[in-house]
Amino acid sequence: EDKVVQSPLSLVVHEGDTVTLNCSYEVTNFRSLLWYKQEKKAPTFLFMLTSSGIEKKSGRLSSILDKKELFSILNITATQTGDSAIYLCAVRSGGTSYGKLTFGQGTILTVHP
């Protein structure tokens, strides 16, 4: 059974801190790993990673994948209160059609002013 595990499950920091969120996985026929941010409604897409060692960056957020060790990290530098959200890691796997997207439990990030 495909498994995606995120850590920590929750994190409380102050504005300006840097955080690192972890995601490890065990899946059959890995295709890609995706990070999403979820506030009150639907998850919004952050990054999709398919290759090891190539960092993806968007503003203060960055992410990298290690396919040998089967994990990914999401970094947020200079955190702001608007970064407070649930961060979801999902892994796409399977060989047929679109495959299957399995989500981790999520990391609840709270940024205090």
Added chain:
Amino acid sequence: GAVVSQHPSRVICKSGTSVKIECRSLDFQATTMFWYRQFPKKSLMLMATSNEGSKATYEQGVEKDKFLINHASLTLSTLTVTSAHPEDSSFYICSATTSQGSNSPLHFGNGTRLTVT
């Protein structure tokens, strides 16, 4: 681009009634749509995968007769919760992908908060 619209955003119904939730891809053709369920402060649990013109594939433990999924066109999938019970109260989210077999990210609807009284 890649907007997914889900309706209604919130519904309250009585136990025993059925509720239909619609998921539309507004500016692309979605050959595959997914339905997820999310409990408070928990992650998304995949319920079923819906391909246009064919029967949905349900995940283990999800009752097909309880959660009816129809994907009649490339832009619309519906989830009907039949004979709803209070334990069906949850947040239901649909998502869609732009093309079958691609590696494009999923785009999510805004979800439907179902409360069964």
